Amino acid sequence: MSDIVIAGIGMTPVGEHWATSLRELALEAIEKALHEAGGLKPQAVFVGNIHAPVLSRQANVGPLVADFAGFREVEAATVEAGGASGGMALRAAYLAVASGEVEAALAVGVEKATDVVGASVESATATMLDADYEAEQGVTPAVQAALIMQHYMQTYDVPREAFAAFPLLAHQNAVGNPYAMYRKAVRAAVYQRATMISDPLNLFDAAPLADGAAAVLVTRRDLLPPETAQPLVRIAGFGIANDTLAWHDRDDLLDFAAVRASVEAACRRAHCTPNDADFFELYDAFSVYVPLILEAAGFAPRGEGWKLGQDDTLTLDGRLPILTMGGLKARGNPGGATGLYQVAEAVLQLRGQAGDNQIPRARRGLVQCLSGPASLAVTTVLEAL
Amino acid sequence: MPDHPEPQLLRPARAVGIIGYGAYIPRYRLPAREIARIWTEGKGGLPIKEKAVPGPDEDTITIATEAARNALARAEINPADLRAVWVGSESHPYAVKPTGTIVAEAIGATPYTQAADWEFACKAGTEALVAAFGLVGSHMADYALAIGADTAQGRPGDALEYTAAAGGAAFVVGPAEESLAVLEATLSFVTDTPDFWRRAHQHYPEHGVRFTGEPAYFHHIGNAARAFLEATNTTAADYAYAVFHQPNTKFPQRMAKSLGFTAEQIEPGLLVPEIGNTYSGAALVGLTGVLDVAQPGDRILMVSFGSGAGADAMAFEVTEAILARRHAAPATRDYIRRRTEIDYATYVRWRGKLVMK
Numbered sequence: 001m002s003d004i005v006i007a008g009i010g011m012t013p014v015g016e017h018w019a020t021s022l023r024e025l026a027l028e029a030i031e032k033a034l035h036e037a038g039g040l041k042p043q044a045v046f047v048g049n050i051h052a053p054v055l056s057r058q059a060n061v062g063p064l065v066a067d068f069a070g071f072r073e074v075e076a077a078t079v080e081a082g083g084a085s086g087g088m089a090l091r092a093a094y095l096a097v098a099s100g101e102v103e104a105a106l107a108v109g110v111e112k113a114t115d116v117v118g119a120s121v122e123s124a125t126a127t128m129l130d131a132d133y134e135a136e137q138g139v140t141p142a143v144q145a146a147l148i149m150q151h152y153m154q155t156y157d158v159p160r161e162a163f164a165a166f167p168l169l170a171h172q173n174a175v176g177n178p179y180a181m182y183r184k185a186v187r188a189a190v191y192q193r194a195t196m197i198s199d200p201l202n203l204f205d206a207a208p209l210a211d212g213a214a215a216v217l218v219t220r221r222d223l224l225p226p227e228t229a230q231p232l233v234r235i236a237g238f239g240i241a242n243d244t245l246a247w248h249d250r251d252d253l254l255d256f257a258a259v260r261a262s263v264e265a266a267c268r269r270a271h272c273t274p275n276d277a278d279f280f281e282l283y284d285a286f287s288v289y290v291p292l293i294l295e296a297a298g299f300a301p302r303g304e305g306w307k308l309g310q311d312d313t314l315t316l317d318g319r320l321p322i323l324t325m326g327g328l329k330a331r332g333n334p335g336g337a338t339g340l341y342q343v344a345e346a347v348l349q350l351r352g353q354a355g356d357n358q359i360p361r362a363r364r365g366l367v368q369c370l371s372g373p374a375s376l377a378v379t380t381v382l383e384a385l
Numbered sequence: 386m387p388d389h390p391e392p393q394l395l396r397p398a399r400a401v402g403i404i405g406y407g408a409y410i411p412r413y414r415l416p417a418r419e420i421a422r423i424w425t426e427g428k429g430g431l432p433i434k435e436k437a438v439p440g441p442d443e444d445t446i447t448i449a450t451e452a453a454r455n456a457l458a459r460a461e462i463n464p465a466d467l468r469a470v471w472v473g474s475e476s477h478p479y480a481v482k483p484t485g486t487i488v489a490e491a492i493g494a495t496p497y498t499q500a501a502d503w504e505f506a507c508k509a510g511t512e513a514l515v516a517a518f519g520l521v522g523s524h525m526a527d528y529a530l531a532i533g534a535d536t537a538q539g540r541p542g543d544a545l546e547y548t549a550a551a552g553g554a555a556f557v558v559g560p561a562e563e564s565l566a567v568l569e570a571t572l573s574f575v576t577d578t579p580d581f582w583r584r585a586h587q588h589y590p591e592h593g594v595r596f597t598g599e600p601a602y603f604h605h606i607g608n609a610a611r612a613f614l615e616a617t618n619t620t621a622a623d624y625a626y627a628v629f630h631q632p633n634t635k636f637p638q639r640m641a642k643s644l645g646f647t648a649e650q651i652e653p654g655l656l657v658p659e660i661g662n663t664y665s666g667a668a669l670v671g672l673t674g675v676l677d678v679a680q681p682g683d684r685i686l687m688v689s690f691g692s693g694a695g696a697d698a699m700a701f702e703v704t705e706a707i708l709a710r711r712h713a714a715p716a717t718r719d720y721i722r723r724r725t726e727i728d729y730a731t732y733v734r735w736r737g738k739l740v741m742k
Contacts, residue, residue, distance in 0.1 A: 016595060016599070018596060018599075018600045019600070114595075117593050117594040117595060117596055118594050195428075195429050195430065196428060196429075
């Protein structure tokens with residue numbers, strides 16, 4: 001069968017878009033992706049979005065976005081899987097094309113976190129946890145991550161300062177990303193002084209929820225219009241795995257088992273190993289997730305993932321670059337769009353269009369978004385053709 | 386964003402200015418670290434050092450009255466010659482029955498005077514001031530009094546509790562020939578932007594958290610200031626001093642920097658670290674701090690901001706007359722120095738936050 005390729009990508013800057021509505025934000029990204037795709041039109045639209053029904057009082061986001069983008073008689077639906085919504089929207093687009101049911105499918109993630117301000121936004125994010133057994137007890141994503149961080153530090157005797165490496169790396173890389181929310185490097189002293197959110201997690205240990213939209217148009221290689229000018233990137237494989245929703249139900253509290261299963265499955269599909277990836281766009285919603293992801297993906301032994309941040313292994317020049325365009329921490333975390341920002345950024349790397357952040361000779365990228373602490377892990381292997 | 390029509394600079398038909406000015410700040414101070422002690426176990430950053438708290442027998446009326454008396458002392462006019470006593474505040478003691486009538490009677494300005502109340506969040510006082518310039522500038526009157534004063538209430542535990550303070554400033558407006566500072570022009574920039582509001586029967590205001598920053602404070606002051614500078618063909622370097630609305634320390638510093646003003650230019654008018662945000666008093670009290678030290682020939686730019694939202698920009702040139710009349714009333718710094726520290730419990734009792742029945 002013909003390769004499933006990415007015909008076009010589009011992103012809006014991530015930030016606080018007070019004056020732009022949910023639908024306008026989505027359209028901005030869609031128009032960019034369609035423009036790149038040289039006139040190719042999708043027959044299916046899958047929208048990654050988490051919070052619109054609560055924050056914007058808007059459900060039915062799939063049909064809303066399809067209508068506002070001017071599509072008619074297309075399939076349209078919202079795909080929601082917490083933080084992994086963007087990755088699952090791409091999955092839906094991929095399956096639609098790979099099955100032969102449609103010729104082109106659009107995955108677009110959009111989030112308008114600023115339609116509401118204050119405590120209700122945090123309440124909304126808590127709906128991604130187990131409502132009856134976690135949120136009801138006062139747990140929010142940040143609180144949950146703080147508990148994980150405490151447990152990780154105690155179990156493996158990890159110094160508190162070790163976590164600084166990941167947000168600092170994210171901010172350093174975001175300097176070169178024009179779409180990033182925060183484009184200034186951050187000094188270690190600023191991390192030490194940062195406001196406490198939930199002991200021991202401070203302001204810089206948590207990626208900011210923000211507004212943004214990212215679109216990825218998927219088609220078969222043999223259906224690409226001749227006008228397509230972009231270097232080609234194919235979706236080599238997906239691996240998707242779930243785990244318990246509530247963190248306290250895990251067999252092993254410090255094992256992101258879904259990360260392991262999804263990386264193994266994606267690499268099996270793509271006929272490669274994780275070490276064959278030139279970079280890893282991982283889901284740094286909280287700094288403690290990073291070492292846990294690296295351990296479960298097989299890049300470090302249990303309890304030692306944090307050590308990879310202590311030298312330049314994870315930098316753009318290192319042997320395992322992560323957060324190449326700022327990650328969730330510095331590019332920002334626009335909820336249901338995040339998984340598609342990760343894919344778009346990986347595509348830029350594989351096309352050689354990552355500017356100052358270009359990883360030389362990037363041929364294969366590992367991209368992964370998570371719902372919570374790997375309650376669901378969606379891993380994609382992308383390859384330059 | 387929609388396109389704006391051409392910026393409109395306002396100049397009066399005859400030259401007018403400030404012929405008297407005066408501030409009043411209550412003596413009580415609640416340190417920000419004391420608020421943090423109660424709400425955050427002392428942790429986290431503090432937006433200011435301390436705020437002024439009104440005593441149990443003080444309110445917007447008493448603050449406005451004492452500021453007005455100071456302004457009249459410097460103006461050296463008969464208060465019966467005032468044709469308007471306009472008080473801008475977001476804490477008028479009555480919803481219906483003006484603060485203005487009580488102040489007017491207390492200072493001897495009744496009965497031939499206007500006395501309605503003004504409200505536009507923190508720029509109510511500067512709106513009253515622009516109107517006073519208009520009343521005198523049109524020859525309808527020779528003297529008018531505009532006051533901005535507040536006893537702002539902060540919701541307990543809210544970020545704004547650190548800064549919601551009490552104080553006020555009064556300005557007697559009159560002909561340029563009698564002025565301590567002559568008005569050059571005004572320009573206002575107003576949109577419907579709900580960044581901060583209080584419904585009629587609510588005790589505390591609500592606000593849009595981060596929405597109060599770029600889309601509100603910086604957007605309105607920035608537009609008013611840039612339009613004013615362009616319309617008057619001036620830059621930051623043409624002014625000896627600038628005063629901006631000061632809800633905290635960082636916002637006016639950032640605003641000043643973005644317009645090209647130095648830290649020295651805003652220093653005498655930046656009083657929020659020591660007295661807090663006096664809301665309708667804020668920019669005006671800052672202006673009195675500048676007038677206390679300005680020299681003849683100095684040009685001063687002031688840009689207020691009121692939530693809802695809008696900004697009033699205006700500039701003045703200080704005259705020789707200020708040297709003699711400045712000392713007729715206490716300096717604003719005298720009120721700032723006059724300080725009695727209180728604790729959170731005393732503040733809660735005096736500000737009526739205890740449920741008594």
